[in-house]
Amino acid sequence: MNKQKIVVIGNGMVGHKFIENMLAQEKSEAFELTTFSEEPRLAYDRVQLSSYFSGASAEDLMLTSAAYYRDRDVNYVLNDKVAAIDTANNKVLTESGLEQPYDKLILATGSFPFVPPIPGHEQAHCLVYRTIEDLEAITESAKQSQVGVVVGGGLLGLEAANALKNLGLDVHVVEFAPRLMAVQLDEGGGQVLQDKIEALGVNVHTDKNTREIVAGEGARYRMNFADGSHLETDMILFSAGIRPQDELARKHGIAVGERGGIVIDNNCQTSVENIYAIGECALWNNRIFGLVAPGYAMAKVAASHIAGGTEQFTGADMSTKLKLLGVDVASVGDAHGRSPGCKSYVYQDGINGVYKRMVISEDNRKLLGAVLVGDVDTYGTLQQMCVNALDLPEEPEVLIVPSVEGGASSGMGVDALPDSAHICTCNEVTKGQICSAVSEGATTIGAIKSATKAGTSCGGCVALATQVMNAELLNLGVEVNTDICEHFPHTRQELYHMVRVEQIKSFDALIERHGKGLGCDICKPTVASILASCWNQYVLDDQLAGLQDTNDHFMANMQKNGTYSIVPRIAGGEITPDKLIAIGQVAKKYNLYTKITGGQRIDMFGAQQNELPLIWKELIDAGFETGHAYGKAVRTVKSCVGSTWCRYGMLDSVAMAINIEQRYKGLRAPHKLKFAVSGCTRECAEAQSKDVGVIATADGWSLYFCGNGGMKPRHADLFATGLDDKTLIQYIDRFLMFYVRTADRLQRTSTWMENLEGGLDYLRTVVIEDKLNICEELEREMSHVVGTYQCEWRTTIEDPEKVKRFRTFVNSDEKDSTVLFVEEREQIRPANEDERLHFVASQSTDKIA
Amino acid sequence: MGWQIICDSQELLEMVGVRALVDDRQVAIFRVKGKFYAIDAIDPFTSAAVLARGVVGSLNGQVVVASPLLKQHFNLETGQCLEDDAVHIKTYDIRENTGKIEVLV
Ligand code: SRM
Ligand SMILES: Cc1cc2nc3c(=O)[nH]c(=O)nc-3n(C[C@H](O)[C@H](O)[C@H](O)COP(=O)(O)OP(=O)(O)OC[C@H]3O[C@@H](n4cnc5c(N)ncnc54)[C@H](O)[C@@H]3O)c2cc1C
Ligand code: SF4
Ligand code: FES
Numbered sequence: 045m046n047k048q049k050i051v052v053i054g055n056g057m058v059g060h061k062f063i064e065n066m067l068a069q070e071k072s073e074a075f076e077l078t079t080f081s082e083e084p085r086l087a088y089d090r091v092q093l094s095s096y097f098s099g100a101s102a103e104d105l106m107l108t109s110a111a112y113y114r115d116r117d118v119n120y121v122l123n124d125k126v127a128a129i130d131t132a133n134n135k136v137l138t139e140s141g142l143e144q145p146y147d148k149l150i151l152a153t154g155s156f157p158f159v160p161p162i163p164g165h166e167q168a169h170c171l172v173y174r175t176i177e178d179l180e181a182i183t184e185s186a187k188q189s190q191v192g193v194v195v196g197g198g199l200l201g202l203e204a205a206n207a208l209k210n211l212g213l214d215v216h217v218v219e220f221a222p223r224l225m226a227v228q229l230d231e232g233g234g235q236v237l238q239d240k241i242e243a244l245g246v247n248v249h250t251d252k253n254t255r256e257i258v259a260g261e262g263a264r265y266r267m268n269f270a271d272g273s274h275l276e277t278d279m280i281l282f283s284a285g286i287r288p289q290d291e292l293a294r295k296h297g298i299a300v301g302e303r304g305g306i307v308i309d310n311n312c313q314t315s316v317e318n319i320y321a322i323g324e325c326a327l328w329n330n331r332i333f334g335l336v337a338p339g340y341a342m343a344k345v346a347a348s349h350i351a352g353g354t355e356q357f358t359g360a361d362m363s364t365k366l367k368l369l370g371v372d373v374a375s376v377g378d379a380h381g382r383s384p385g386c387k388s389y390v391y392q393d394g395i396n397g398v399y400k401r402m403v404i405s406e407d408n409r410k411l412l413g414a415v416l417v418g419d420v421d422t423y424g425t426l427q428q429m430c431v432n433a434l435d436l437p438e439e440p441e442v443l444i445v446p447s448v449e450g451g452a453s454s455g456m457g458v459d460a461l462p463d464s465a466h467i468c469t470c471n472e473v474t475k476g477q478i479c480s481a482v483s484e485g486a487t488t489i490g491a492i493k494s495a496t497k498a499g500t501s502c503g504g505c506v507a508l509a510t511q512v513m514n515a516e517l518l519n520l521g522v523e524v525n526t527d528i529c530e531h532f533p534h535t536r537q538e539l540y541h542m543v544r545v546e547q548i549k550s551f552d553a554l555i556e557r558h559g560k561g562l563g564c565d566i567c568k569p570t571v572a573s574i575l576a577s578c579w580n581q582y583v584l585d586d587q588l589a590g591l592q593d594t595n596d597h598f599m600a601n602m603q604k605n606g607t608y609s610i611v612p613r614i615a616g617g618e619i620t621p622d623k624l625i626a627i628g629q630v631a632k633k634y635n636l637y638t639k640i641t642g643g644q645r646i647d648m649f650g651a652q653q654n655e656l657p658l659i660w661k662e663l664i665d666a667g668f669e670t671g672h673a674y675g676k677a678v679r680t681v682k683s684c685v686g687s688t689w690c691r692y693g694m695l696d697s698v699a700m701a702i703n704i705e706q707r708y709k710g711l712r713a714p715h716k717l718k719f720a721v722s723g724c725t726r727e728c729a730e731a732q733s734k735d736v737g738v739i740a741t742a743d744g745w746s747l748y749f750c751g752n753g754g755m756k757p758r759h760a761d762l763f764a765t766g767l768d769d770k771t772l773i774q775y776i777d778r779f780l781m782f783y784v785r786t787a788d789r790l791q792r793t794s795t796w797m798e799n800l801e802g803g804l805d806y807l808r809t810v811v812i813e814d815k816l817n818i819c820e821e822l823e824r825e826m827s828h829v830v831g832t833y834q835c836e837w838r839t840t841i842e843d844p845e846k847v848k849r850f851r852t853f854v855n856s857d858e859k860d861s862t863v864l865f866v867e868e869r870e871q872i873r874p875a876n877e878d879e880r881l882h883f884v885a886s887q888s889t890d891k892i893a
Numbered sequence: 894m895g896w897q898i899i900c901d902s903q904e905l906l907e908m909v910g911v912r913a914l915v916d917d918r919q920v921a922i923f924r925v926k927g928k929f930y931a932i933d934a935i936d937p938f939t940s941a942a943v944l945a946r947g948v949v950g951s952l953n954g955q956v957v958v959a960s961p962l963l964k965q966h967f968n969l970e971t972g973q974c975l976e977d978d979a980v981h982i983k984t985y986d987i988r989e990n991t992g993k994i995e996v997l998v
Binding site: 531590605 | 899900904906907908909911912913914915919922925926935937939940941942943946947948949950951952953954956957959961962964966975976977978979980981982983
C-alpha cells in the first residue's frame with residue numbers, strides 16, 4: 045500500500061503537536077510524516093522559554109527528541125528552510141535544495157517578532173525574543189551591558205524585562221500605548237500594574253514613540269523619542285508584537301488576510317484544498333491566536349480531518365493568567381467591555397495594589413469578561429463562568445469584592461460547573477475528563493496530570509484541577525485507600541506487625557513475602573523506620589543504606605542547594621563552655637553558618653557531602669554525638685533552668701530533661717518526637733506544645749501527651765499527675781512504644797491520638813491499666829532500643845568503607861561546582877538564583893579574558 | 894564519543910546512587926537489580942546536584958529515582974519526570990566492562 049505523504053513545514057510547538065496527533069490516529073501507519081524546521085533543533089517549549097534564564101538548558105525545554113521521531117518513522121530535516129511550494133506538482137523545495145513531494149501539506153510556520161522600522165534598529169545589541177538562539181544572544185549582550193531597554197510593554201515585553209532584570213541589568217520598558225498590556229488590560233488595571241512594576245525597580249515609560257536609535261554618550265545607544273525626550277541604553281530588546289509567518293502562502297497564491305495570516309476554515313484548510321495551516325500563522329474568522337492552546341486545538345482538528353474525522357475548529361478562549369515580574373495579572377473574555385450594552389463592576393484597592401474589573405451583560409445575567417491585577421484568586425471561577433455562560437449570582441459584586449472573614453463566600457464552588465467546562469485550556473481537558481480520571485483511580489494531582497495532561501503546560505489550572513479532583517473524590521465518597529503505596533497492599537501498622545511477628549530483618553525479605561516491585565521513596569523509608577524501631581540496627585548497614593531517605597543516609601539534613609546541616613545533640617539544652625568553643629572552632633574551620641535552633645541547640649549549615657565525616661570526627665573528639673535532626677526520631681528535650689536556679693522551680697527540670705533525652709535518643713518512630721520539661725506551671729519550656737510534656741508540681745511530675753507546634757498546633761492533654769521519676773519513665777516508655785506500634789506513617793502523636801478510638805481515655809486504659817495486657821511487652825521493646833543505642837556517626841567514622849560513601853564524586857576529588865555561597869551578616873548563605881547566574885556569567889567572562 | 898571508565902563496579906551498591914564527574918558534567922549512577930543507569934545528577938527543579946542521593950525504586954513498572962529535595966520522580970531509563978511531562982533530564986549510555994563501570998561520552 046502506498047502511504048499518504050504528510051509534510052509539515054515548521055517544527056514548533058504546534059507542528060510537533062500535529063505530528064503527535066497524527067501518530068495517535070488509529071490508522072497512523074497509513075501516513076508517512078515529514079517535517080522541516082528552519083531552527084537547528086526539534087520542537088521545544090517556547091512558552092517556558094524564559095526559564096532558560098533561571099537555569100533550564102535548551103535540552104530541558106525540548107518537547108521531543110530525535111529518538112522519539114526515529115522510533116516512530118517520522119522524517120525530519122533541521123536547519124533547512126522551505127523556500128518554495130510547487131502547488132501544481134505537490135512538492136516543497138528547501139533552501140538547501142531538497143525536494144519533498146506531499147499529498148497533504150501543513151503550514152505550521154508560527155510567527156516572527158515584529159521590529160518597528162526605526163532608523164538604527166539593525167545594529168548590534170538590538171535583539172528580539174523568540175528562539176533559544178535569541179536568548180543566547182541576549183545573554184551574551186547582557187554581559188557587555190549595564191542598561192537594557194525593552195521596546196513593548198505587552199505580555200512578552202514584560203516577560204523579557206524580567207529576564208533582563210534577572211541578568212542584572214538596569215531595565216526600562218518603553219511602550220507606545222498609554223498603558224502597559226494594552227491588549228489585555230483597561231486603563232485602571234494598566235496603572236496598577238505599572239505602579240507595582242515600578243516599585244520593583246523597572247522603569248516604565250508609556251506614550252513613547254521611538255524615532256531613532258543613535259550612538260549614546262553615557263551608554264552604547266541613545267533612543268530619541270517623538271516627544272523630544274530620550275533614553276540612554278546599552279542594549280535594546282524589541283518585543284513590539286508578532287506577525288504571522290505567511291511568506292510561503294503569499295508567494296504561492298494561498299489566501300492571506302489583509303493584515304497577514306493564512307486564511308483557514310473550520311477544518312483548518314487553506315484556500316488550497318490539500319494545504320492546511322495551524323498555529324500562530326493561521327487566520328481564522330479574521331483572528332490570529334497568539335497563544336499555544338488554540339494552536340493545539342487546530343493541530344487536533346487538522347489531524348482529525350486528514351484521517352477522515354469530523355472535528356471542527358470553532359474559536360478559542362483567549363483568557364490568560366500570568367505572573368509578570370512577580371505581579372499576578374489575568375484577563376478573561378471581553379476585558380475591555382466592548383460588547384454592546386455591557387456594564388462593569390470595578391474594585392480598586394490602592395493600598396495593596398489590587399484592581400479588579402468585571403464586565404457583565406446588559407441584563408445582569410452573564411459574565412462577559414474580567415481584568416484582575418494583583419490578586420487573581422478568582423480567575424478560575426470567573427473564567428469558567430465566562431466560557432460556560434453560567435448565570436451570575438444575585439449580587440455579582442461578591443465575585444470580586446474580597447470576602448470578609450466569616451462572611452458569605454461567593455458560593456460558586458466547582459460543583460456549579462458543567463461537565464463540559466474546560467478546566468485546562470492548554471490541553472483541552474474538561475471537568476468531565478478529570479472526574480472520570482478520578483473514578484478510574486487517579487486520586488492525586490500527579491496522577492490526574494499523567495492521566496489527562498491537565499496542568500502540564502502553563503500550570504495555571506492546577507489549583508482549579510485540584511479542586512475539581514477533591515470535589516469529585518468527596519462526591520464519590522471514595523474510600524481512602526490505606527495501602528502505603530503500590531508495592532505493599534498493607535498499612536504501616538500491618539507492616540510493623542509482620543516485621544515484629546515474623547522477625548523480618550530486611551526490606552528484601554519483607555517485599556518478597558508481602559509486596560511486589562522494587563519499592564519506592566514512600567515504602568522504603570517507612571520500612572527502614574520500622575526495622576529501626578524493632579531491631580535498632582546500624583542505619584548504614586549495606587542492606588539498609590538504600591532504604592534511607594537522603595537525610596538518614598547522610599545523617600545530616602539536606603538543604604536547598606544540596607549541602608547539609610549538622611546538629612549535634614545538646615541534651616536538655618545544657619552545654620559547657622568548652623563544648624560551645626568546640627562548636628565554634630569546627631564551624632569556623634569549615635566555614636559553616638551557625639544558628640541557634642528552635643529546639644535549644646545549635647545548627648551548622650553549608651557542609652558538603654565529603655566534609656561530613658571530617659566534621660563529625662572533630663565533634664566526636666570534642667565529646668558530641670549525633671542529634672538525629674535528620675531522622676523521624678527523638679529530636680530534642682527542651683528544658684527550663686528549674687529548681688536549681690529559678691526561685692519558683694519545684695523540681696530539677698534540667699536533670700529530668702537530660703535523663704529523658706539520654707534514654708530515648710536514637711528511637712526511630714513514625715514521625716519526629718519532641719519533649720520538654722518545665723520546672724513549674726509557669727511553663728517556660730513550653731512542655732504543653734510537645735509530644736511528651738512534663739511539668740514539675742509540688743506533688744511530683746505532671747505528664748502531658750500529644751501536643752505539637754508546627755502546621756496545626758495542638759496543646760497536649762494532661763495524662764497523669766503526681767508521678768515519681770520511675771512511674772513517669774514507665775508511662776513514657778509504654779506510650780512511645782504503643783505509638784510506634786500503631787501510628788500511620790508520618791502521623792504525629794496528636795493526629796494519632798485523635799484517630800484512636802476512645803482517645804485519651806482509651807490511652808489511659810492501655811498505658812496505666814494495661815487493659816490490652818501488653819505493657820510488659822512494650823517496656824521490653826523499649827529497653828531493647830535503649831540498650832542497643834549507638835551513636836551512628838561514631839560507628840560511621842570508625843569504618844573507612846562507610847566513610848568512602850561520603851565522597852562527592854566516585855571518580856574525582858573535585859568539589860561540587862554547583863554549590864555557591866555568598867556572605868550575609870558576616871556568615872555564608874546559599875547564593876540565590878540571580879547571584880548564581882551572575883557568578884557563572886562573571887566566571888565565564890573571566891575565562892575569556 | 895567514547896567509553897570513559899568511572900569506577901570499579903563493586904563500588905556501586907545495589908539501589909544506592911553515586912555521583913561521578915564526567916567531562917565536567919555531574920552524572921548520577923545507579924545499579925538496580927544488576928542493571929546500570931546513568932542520568933544527569935542535577936535536579937532540574939532546584940538546580941542542586943542531588944539526584945544521586947535520592948531513593949531508588951519503581952513506580953508503575955518504571956525504574957525511578959526520587960529527588961531528595963522536592964520528591965519528583967525521574968525514570969532512570971529515559972530521564973522523563975513522572976510528575977511533569979515537560980521535564981526530562983539527560984541519560985547516558987552505561988555498561989560494565991571487565992569489572993569497571995563505563996559511561997559513553
Ligand atoms: C533547624 C530548625 C529551625 C531553626 O533554625 O530553629 C528546624 C528546621 C527544620 N524543620 Fe522544624 N526546625 C526546628 C524546630 C521546629 C519546631 C520548634 C521546636 O521543636 O520546639 C517546630 C514546632 C514544634 C513541633 O514540631 O511540634 C518545628 C516544626 C516543623 C514541622 C511541622 C511539624 C508538624 O507536625 O506540623 C516540619 C515539617 C515536618 O516535620 O513534616 C519541620 C521540618 C523541618 C525541616 C526538617 C524541613 C526540611 O525538611 O528541610 C527543617 C530542616 C532542619 C535542618 O536542616 O537542620 N519542622 N520545627 C529547628 C531545629 C530544632 C532542633 O534543634 O532539632
Ligand atoms: C517568550 C514567549 C513566551 C510565551 N508565553 C506564552 C504563554 O504563556 N502562553 C501561551 O499560550 N503562549 C505563549 N507564547 C506563545 C507560544 O509560544 C506560541 O503561541 C506557540 O509557540 C505557537 O506555536 P507555532 O508552532 O504556531 O509557532 P512556533 O512555535 O513559532 O513554530 C514555528 C516554527 O516554524 C519554523 N518555520 C517557519 N517558517 C519555516 C519555513 N519556511 N521552513 C521551515 N521552518 C519554518 C520556525 O522557525 C519555527 O521553529 C509565548 C511565546 C514566547 C516567545
Ligand atoms: S519554618 Fe519552614 S522554612 Fe523555616 S526551618 Fe522550619 S521548615 Fe524550614
Ligand atoms: S491551562 Fe495551561 S496547563 Fe492547564
